[in-house]
Amino acid sequence: AVGDEPDSFTERHLITPFNAKAATLFPGRIDGDIVMLLTAHTDYTNEHPRPTIALARAKKMEEFYDPEYWKSWHDHLNDHALPELRRDDGDHVEVGASPVLTERGWLLIYSYVQNYYDEHKRIFSIEAALLSRDNPQKLISRTESIFVPQEFYEQYGLVPNIVFPTSATLGDHSELDIWYGAADTVCAKASVRLRDLLRALDPERPARTFIRAPENPILAPRGDGFESRDVMNAAAIDLEGSIYILYRAMDKENTSTIGLAVSKDGVHIDERLPEPIYVPRVDFEKKRGSPTGNSGCEDPRIVRIGNQLHMTYTAYDGVHSPAGAVSSIGVEDFLARRFGHWSPPVLLTPDSVDDKDIALLPEKIKGNYLLYHRVNNQICADLLSDLDSGKRVTRCIEIIGPRRGMWDYEKVGSAAPPIKVACGWLMIYHGVSRHGKYRLGAALLAEDGATLLSRTADPIFEPLEKYEQEGEISNVVFSCGAVVRGDIVYLYYGGADKVIGVATASLAHILDALT
Structure with missing residues (x-):
């Protein structure tokens, strides 16, 4: 959707002709390209049983509206994919918030679901990853789950026990505000000190604090x-x-x-x-x-x-x-x-x-x-x-x-x-x-x-x-x-x-x- 104001869109376009969700744009060109981050094949099929988070690049926004562009892109999906973020084959990942540019690289807040294909053991959580500033297909480091359903409004609702991130913004006092849906019922916000999160993602300090x-x-x-x-x-x-x-x-x-x-x-x-x-x-x-x-x-x-x-x-x-x-x-x-x-x-x-x-x-x-x-x-x-x-x-x-x-x-x-x-x-x-x-x-x-x-x-x-x-x-x-x-x-x-x-x-x- 394209418009001059957040509440006034004048254009709507179908982007992917295949199953895909949770698409977002990097807030700025990278090496002259508009870069989209999306999750392909979020829903199970025999042909594509697992999700893939990948990048799509274009010089002009209109290229993303062209089905032929996506056909060629999809034929080489693995060439566009980020490194595998899933730790187990039964886990699931989806893009969450639009990446935030930091001094260390692009900070990505994303959804991670453990035991996704078992409804009795499924656990929704939020994780963070740091991507290279110049080449965001390169993964620098990542956290494990930093946020899971704990509050009553996250545990009870239309679909219980869900936290799903959709946006991340820099708030007051150098905090990162994570905006998310809770139990598919309400919207909520959680905050973390950006420097603490970046420290946890610092590859030069793999021993964490000690x-x-x-x-x-x-x-x-x-x-x-x-x-x-x-x-x-x-x-x-x-x-x-x-x-x-x-x-x-x-x-x-x-x-x-x-x-x-x-x-x-x-x-x-x-x-x-x-x-x-x-x-x-x-x-x-x-x-x-x-x-x-x-x-x-x-x-x-x-x-x-x-x-x-x-x-x-x-x-x-x-x-x-x-x-x-x-x-x-x-x-x-x-x-x-x-x-x-x-x-x-x-x-x-x-x-x-x-x-x-x-x-x-x-x-x-x-x-x-x-x-x-x-x-x-x-x-x-x-x-x-x-x-x-x-x-x-x-x-x-x-x-x-x-x-x-x-x-x-x-x-x-x-x-x-x-x-x-x-x-x-x-x-x-x-x-x-x-x-x-x-x-x-x-x-x-x-x-x-x-x-x-x-x-x-x-x-x-x-x-x-x-x-x-x-x-x-x-x-x-x-x-x-x-x-x-x-x-x-x-x-x-x-x-x-x-x-x-x-x-x-x-x-x-x-x-x-x-x-």
């Missing part, structure tokens, strides 16, 4: 003893100028114990003890199943409250459901290496409930301990008056749950214990995608440690290096500990359940993205 230490992995399996098979998932605490890294170690029989390494600068290992500092001591963590089955003390997290260090961990005997446990030691005893002074372990979670990812808030809340744990794939919390009487959590105060259709769709769990910040608590958590990839995100909690204030839309750390993608379990970065020195967050994590790495980030940058 930067890996060049020395990685800083710890790997060694010898024939307690850490001969794997080392992973490290807790960390800063005491008297040194960072103590308490890590899960596995031997050839798949028994997990806790090892200790020490670093003064947070990266280089100055000392690594030859024996574990914590081993299975009671029935609920001693091996009962197969002689080579998993068992022991897994995934430690440690906090200091007063003069005591409290280590929470997953206790597993190889037969019963994994459970959350805690053991404590005085700071003085820990520094003096009197590891025989660990208190007897106490279970904190109910029997017969698969409850893992146990972490404590590093401060008491009105005299109570706040314990985070994972039930039904979501992060829960509960208050405990003490840690040694045998009292267990009985509630799931929901903190964070999986987000349908996003990178943390399948499950979420605590990573490091929350970090105290001026506006509350910074929680780093892990999320698992529908493809089983483990990544890390960040959330801001209020001072009570239980009220969610904000949460990153995309991950802040993901498996990219070979030692994170190949190991006992592929495509995993899993953290149990972080230390803050000045503005730098030192994040300790397991790579592919095989080795341990460290990555750093600016605390101010993470908080800026959350506030």
Whole structure:
């Protein structure tokens, strides 16, 4: 449609003689051409079962009205196509908003539908891609889903659970406003800071927010003893100028114990003890199943409250459901290496409930301990008056749950214990995608440690290096500990359940993205 005003069109023309939807024009000529972006074959046919997003170029607008132009174009459709945006063959894509020109290239907001051909599993979402300024057929980078139906007006309407983008404009305060249809019933707008979105799309920063230490992995399996098979998932605490890294170690029989390494600068290992500092001591963590089955003390997290260090961990005997446990030691005893002074372990979670990812808030809340744990794939919390009487959590105060259709769709769990910040608590958590990839995100909690204030839309750390993608379990970065020195967050994590790495980030940058 052509006209002088948005509400006054004087011409209408059929463009594509074949099935196509969601066509739009780039807002400016590229290399002298008018460029159209469209989705060909959005509807299933035997001849063309899947959609294709492609570019069409013309010197004059009238060329787009000519059926012969489109016949020739369609005969060479693959030559005009963008790189495949679908991750699975059952997914669907369509052009959304007209591209927005940025300093990095053309920003494309588009529709992505997971499991499109299964009406019971279909998930509508919005994604972003960055296209080359001079050659928009070249894909620079892309996000995963940054927006899914969550509000009631997106979940309920003529066609429930739909968000479909149709326009994107630059708003006030350097925000990108995304205009979209919700549940095929109403129109809505969502906003994102353009610089944050472009940062997520920056190919020069593939590690997202955190930067890996060049020395990685800083710890790997060694010898024939307690850490001969794997080392992973490290807790960390800063005491008297040194960072103590308490890590899960596995031997050839798949028994997990806790090892200790020490670093003064947070990266280089100055000392690594030859024996574990914590081993299975009671029935609920001693091996009962197969002689080579998993068992022991897994995934430690440690906090200091007063003069005591409290280590929470997953206790597993190889037969019963994994459970959350805690053991404590005085700071003085820990520094003096009197590891025989660990208190007897106490279970904190109910029997017969698969409850893992146990972490404590590093401060008491009105005299109570706040314990985070994972039930039904979501992060829960509960208050405990003490840690040694045998009292267990009985509630799931929901903190964070999986987000349908996003990178943390399948499950979420605590990573490091929350970090105290001026506006509350910074929680780093892990999320698992529908493809089983483990990544890390960040959330801001209020001072009570239980009220969610904000949460990153995309991950802040993901498996990219070979030692994170190949190991006992592929495509995993899993953290149990972080230390803050000045503005730098030192994040300790397991790579592919095989080795341990460290990555750093600016605390101010993470908080800026959350506030």
